[in-house]
Amino acid sequence: MERIKSTLSIVLLLCSGCVSAQLNHGQQWQSQLYVDHPLVGTIWDSRRDRFVEPSELFASVEGVNYLLLGEKHDNPDHHALQLQMLDYMLQTGRVSSVSFEMMSSEQQPLLENLGSQQLGSLEAINEYLQWDNDGWDWDYYGPLVRSAMDASVNIHAANISNEEMMRVYGEPTAAEIADVLGEAAMAALTKDIDESHCGMLPESQFPAMVRVQQARDFAMAASLSANSGGQAQILIAGNYHIRRDLGVPNYLLHAQAGLQDGQILSLAFLEVDASSDEPADYLQQFGELQAYDFIWFTPAISSEDYCASLAQ
Template identity: 35%
Template sequence: MPSRHAPTPPSSSPDANRRRLNLALGLAAGGPLWLGSLAAQAAALPPLPRYTQPVEAHSPLVGRILQSGQQFIAPQQLVSDCAHAALCMLGEQHDHPDHHAVQAWIITALAQRGDLAAVALEMADAGQRFDGPRDAPEAVVRERLQWNDDGWPWKLYAAPVMVAVRAGVPVVGVNLPQDAMRPAMQQARWDASVPPAVRQRILDDVAESHCGLLPASQLPAMARIQFARDDSMAAHSLALARPGKTVVLLTGSFHANRTLGIALHLAAHAAQTPPGVAQPLAVFSLLLQGLAPDTQAELPAGYDAVWFTPGTPPIDHCAELLQMMQGEKPSGQPKP
């Protein structure tokens, strides 16, 4: 199921929003003590990424990280939280350059700590893997992973993937292979792989993300692909787990939602947990969220933390999808 921009609520006064954000940031930061410790914590980290996108680029939320309990945390704490999980999911907007820059930064920080077991990719099929050498050129890495540049533009993913390669960390595809997707559409067993309420939510999301252009009769089959993909990413990410280290999974924000996506399928593969890895598997989910003018300082349900970045310019994905269904070439940017 394609990822998409989430609908935004009606805008309120920009000045009022800015006042609320400033107040929230001031209260959550904990005053001068928190700010004073931030420099010391950041000294042990690689340089933070530079943001490139224009939407809300000057918002006080840009670069801030909010965790459960509505508390803002320093990047050092985020890295530590990720490192203490066996699986750390980084839920992205696929076409957002700043999200991939943040992913590369997190991978670098974890590698410097010696805490990184592997980097798992939704963007490559299960069975595709790169294990070195560290100095391999990008073309070799892409070939080994059988990278699909049409679906996943390499220019967006080169930074996080190559950071892992240069660190000597395995980079592994975990997505459902293309030739398994059509059979999954016919397998009714996937309907019961998630709770009924989650299945209905996925059905609704499939309809919405396809802009109401799919016949209702196709929705169950499309939802089964979603469940099968989440199951594949769960199983193959779990197989990469190592005691005392974390697997970083790059995936879409919907898949990274602990209440809807990959996390729901981990228990089904518990028997395949590598020796020494505790069960239930410790999972941490970070949402990478591009800002809109009316974004609130809130942690969406299903995530352990959210890292705010500038937003990308809006694209009419429904118009693009309609063009594709009519056999025309879309005029916009890659879908998120």
């Protein structure tokens, strides 16, 4: 049995190299902006400050308990790479659940009955799950959900509902999240929320918006149930949520006293920026703790300045 597992690992690692070779050709990328950027297709290991081959990345994810896969929500290449990582992990037989930021607690009862449904198409799955097609492009997420279903692993909703969000917005900080982030991290989170709203958010709203962000990260961590038997849990979420310094990993470690930092792996899929070819620039580091364990660089989908558009 062990020899079979070893052989399977070797085959999968070789396949991962083949996948990378295909995606490293510019015409294979679905996003075409900055496709000739020197970082496109490369993988940066921030723990060792060096580039790695796909086989090294795949080997690194094999033994983790929590694999956090980031994304820029509208970049199709990020979802294609997520699917490859998910399929690889599912083939190892170690995955017990996959959680999605794109589904809220209101959909969890549907997910719990998913296995008993006869859903023969992606369209049928979409309809059954009452998927938010306006917020999340099903063409991107449908294959991820279907892959998890085909592997018969549990699927969890990782986000809070709109009703829960409004409650968090109007109430004091919950005890379970109050002390998770330190002072420097809270300051960085507040600054990022201000910048993400293009400086248009009244300062009086900062604390409430920080609470919502923390509540969402807490919920995502909670959806990744405590491990047993060496099984792996996977989270599909935006790059900001999987940050080691500010996001979900902090809530996992806070909730599980025996959990080791090395049992969590954060893999961000980031668009390249025309102004920088230095991987460290993409980590947006404010302290000693780096945001991601690995970064897989892709072309960009758009160069639109969101804040400039709002200002017009």
